Amino acid sequence: MVSVRLKYVIEDVDRHGNVRLYFRRKGYPKIRLRGAPGSDEFMDAYRKALAGAVPIPAKPSVATPGSLRAISIEYFRHLATRKDLEPSTVRVRRGVIEGLCREHGDKPLGRMMPHHVADFRDDRADRPEAANAIVRALRGLFDFAVEKRLVASNPARSVKLLSTGSQGHRAWTLDDVATYEAKHPLGTSARLALALLLYTGQRRSDVVLIGRQHVRDGAIYLTQQKNRRRKPITVEVPIVSALQEAIDAGPTGDLAFLRTEFGRPFTANGFGNRFRKWCDEAGLKGLSAHGLRKAAAARLADLGATEHQIMAVTGHQTSKEVSRYTKSANRKRLAASAMALVEAETGNKRVPLSGLIAPGGTKSTPKPLKRKA
Structure with a gap:
């Protein structure tokens, strides 16, 4: 069987680890090629992508100086040079900030106050992890802006994270x-x-x-x-x-x-x-x-x-x-040793209750007789 390499066809791995094939040409949109490689469905999709691809129009890169979008652009360039951050961390921060820019990109960053950050957080209060991701991303952005003297302070630092109320992944038994x-x-x-x-x-x-x-x-x-x-x-x-x-x-x-x-x-x-x-x-x-x-x-x-x-x-x-695991284990051991003391004290003895329980279910104690004066 002869193997033929098709121009502009690339392999890509999605976030689930699945391998996908795409038509990718510089300056053109990325197009998913479905079907098994070499099949009629695949080749038909490839021919259509090759013949009908339309170049992506250039977007104006104008951002108002001092705005959330303008400072974010500088921040993204800075993140690209950070060797101490994991790529996943950079990707999450960028995604969160780009989401904010779509709605608030032209607003001046220097006028953002803690209550604005809290509002962004509370808009996603039904998803605490997503809400907290916004606060964390803005903390990083403002730290950069303060260091570069683009803003005076970091309002996100005083905004608390939401409690997720989650115990995390369930441990196996x-x-x-x-x-x-x-x-x-x-x-x-x-x-x-x-x-x-x-x-x-x-x-x-x-x-x-x-x-x-x-x-x-x-x-x-x-x-x-x-x-x-x-x-x-x-x-x-x-x-x-x-x-x-x-x-x-x-x-x-x-x-x-x-x-x-x-x-x-x-x-x-x-x-x-x-x-x-x-x-x-x-x-x-x-x-x-x-x-x-x-x-x-x-x-x-x-x-x-x-x-x-x-x-x-x-x-x-x-x-x-x-410490959560050791404390739980220690409590278990202490409880076992405590109940062992009870077992050692009582043994197999059974204390009769009939003489101590009144008809109403209340424990009765004989009262001492009073002497007449």
Whole structure:
């Protein structure tokens, strides 16, 4: 079979990790090409895109000096030079600010007050995470503007974030793990994924990168992806027997143990979606990859690990996150020891209640007789 490369056809991976084909020509709109490559549907879409593409008209780049849009343009240029920020962070900030610019772009940034920022936040109060993203993005924008002396102060700093009221991703239970393992036996990618998540305590963005190059002397050495540009954190997690068994059973790649059905490493988002499907296949709704990271930390706490021992595995830099697990485990142990004292005191004895309970259900105590004067 002869392979022909079509001009202007590119591969693109969406946020779910799916590979799409597009017609992409500089100065022209990006057009999705549907159908299997080489099929009649695909070739028809390609010919139409090639013959009917209309250049995108140039947009005027005029922005009122001092306006939200004008300062945002400078801020975006600044973000492009920041090596300490994750691309995902830059993408989120830019998306939030561009959304504000569509409605308020021509307004002077220097006149924005805390109550304006609070209004932007409260407009999305039904979605607390989206509301808080606006406050955070504006804090960054104003920090830049203050530093460049484009505005006098940062009104977003005094605006509080909304409480999400969320407990985050639900942690897995031992029963959940057993149910998943019953559906996905050793020798499957689904089972390997579970073992890597549960027995390393790492995020999905790290688990998709783990391969043989990270294994040394019976442990996994890994620099975590989160904050790797600002405060890189390297963990050394010993490989327990259950994880080694899953790795030996495979299937594994070399540079990355986990692979897609096409033999490629997963993206973090693509793996998250695939793992959720594996959970659904096992009848486990509402569970996710991150829930296994929480389960790993909780399991260590239940086994008596200290906060610093858990932090050495998970890579947390403060005890704020892991203290929830250790406090819960400590309460469980203290409650068990307290009730053991009660059991030791009472044993199998049963205290008769019939003589102490009045007909109305109230405990009665015999009153002392009064002597006559």
